Amino acid sequence: MLDKLEDLVENSRQWFNKAFVNVDDFDDLLKRIRASLPEDMKSASRIVRDAEHIINDAKEQAAQIIDEARAEREKILEEARAEAARLVDQSEIKRLATAQAKEIIASAEETARATKSGADEYAREVLTDLENFVGKVMGTIQRGREKLENKVAEESKNE
Numbered sequence: 001m002l003d004k005l006e007d008l009v010e011n012s013r014q015w016f017n018k019a020f021v022n023v024d025d026f027d028d029l030l031k032r033i034r035a036s037l038p039e040d041m042k043s044a045s046r047i048v049r050d051a052e053h054i055i056n057d058a059k060e061q062a063a064q065i066i067d068e069a070r071a072e073r074e075k076i077l078e079e080a081r082a083e084a085a086r087l088v089d090q091s092e093i094k095r096l097a098t099a100q101a102k103e104i105i106a107s108a109e110e111t112a113r114a115t116k117s118g119a120d121e122y123a124r125e126v127l128t129d130l131e132n133f134v135g136k137v138m139g140t141i142q143r144g145r146e147k148l149e150n151k152v153a154e155e156s157k158n159e
Contacts, residue, residue, distance in 0.1 A: 005026070
């Protein structure tokens, strides 16, 4: 029957490389060929068509999964970048805070040293002034005692 179909095309009128066949004869031969094909061939044909649909669906799903995975990857990368930037900022803040704390401590220690030195100098000056004052008071006391002793001695002589 396939040979007859081939003969039908070969014996048809041809014009500009196109064949004109009797459509009724062609349909009749095609129906007989299909009717003579075993059922397994028809099933195989359906299976091939179904497989093609399954493959196409799988390709679409795979493309969708890949797109979703890429989007998720980008989201994760962006989150990782943001977290890394946050940690760097925190690290920088900590470094700056530590440096500032060291400066404050050094300044406070210097201020404490200067204050202690000033306090020591002030105490020395106060003690020197007090010593001078006490020396003057002692001189006054000494002179007062001497006058008193001279007076007592003169009164004893006069008696």
